[in-house]
């Protein structure tokens with residue numbers, strides 16, 4: 607499967623945010639977007655998902671234009687930056703609601719056993735985020751849009767999330783953005799940055815310096 611988003615043009619009031627964006631994502635290749643705060647990464651994911659209407663955009667799946675909001679097709683799932691599971695729902699109920707196996711989850715995240723009967727808002731922010739990320743990753747949707755899946759998560763759990771991303775990419779298109787750039791670089795098969803409103807395909811870490819995302823010193827640390 608191939609997802610393409612083309613010619614995105616987004617303005618908020620009189621301010622131009624995105625212009626002429628192109629992004630291509632495929633199954634078996636995790637596609638990542640890096641960029642400075644406020645460059646429009648979350649907006650781009652929302653535009654693909656269909657929850658933000660830009661001035662112009664064209665989303666195609668296997669070359670076929672998506673003519674309605676993408677989320678209405680049931681083919682796409684989206685991890686927003688904010689919590690999305692209603693706070694009164696119990697942890698166990700959340701797994702039922704999202705048709706996901708609690709037992710399978712415990713195999714990867716055994717420390718959550720004690721939270722089985724807790725309400726979701728009784729968990730820490732990071733614990734809640736792990737569950738929300740996991741439920742999106744395990745959903746039946748063929749296209750997954752992940753906005754900051756690594757933020758607020760402890761390193762050991764990030765490794766688990768990355769392993770699940772690697773498993774899921776075999777059959778799903780995954781587009782993700784996060785500022786944990788070392789983790790992003792590790793999972794990324796294809797990498798874009800948004801710079802001066804436009805998308806740029808990244809060839810290597812030098813590009814990330816040239817497009818003003820990393821300092822030379824940060825680049826040197828990655829290469830060690």
Ligand SMILES: Nc1ncnc2c1ncn2[C@@H]1O[C@H](COP(=O)(O)OP(=O)(O)OP(=O)(O)O)[C@@H](O)[C@H]1O
Nearest residue numbers: 618619623641642643644645646647648649650785
């Ligand atoms: N609803 C809105 N109304 C007006 N401006 C908005 C709105 N949503 C986002 N913006 C602006 O659009 C720009 C892009 O925001 P967006 O959240 O897409 O950036 P981002 O790259 O995801 O940032 P970050 O890395 O900080 O999460 C920002 O300047 C933001 O202030």
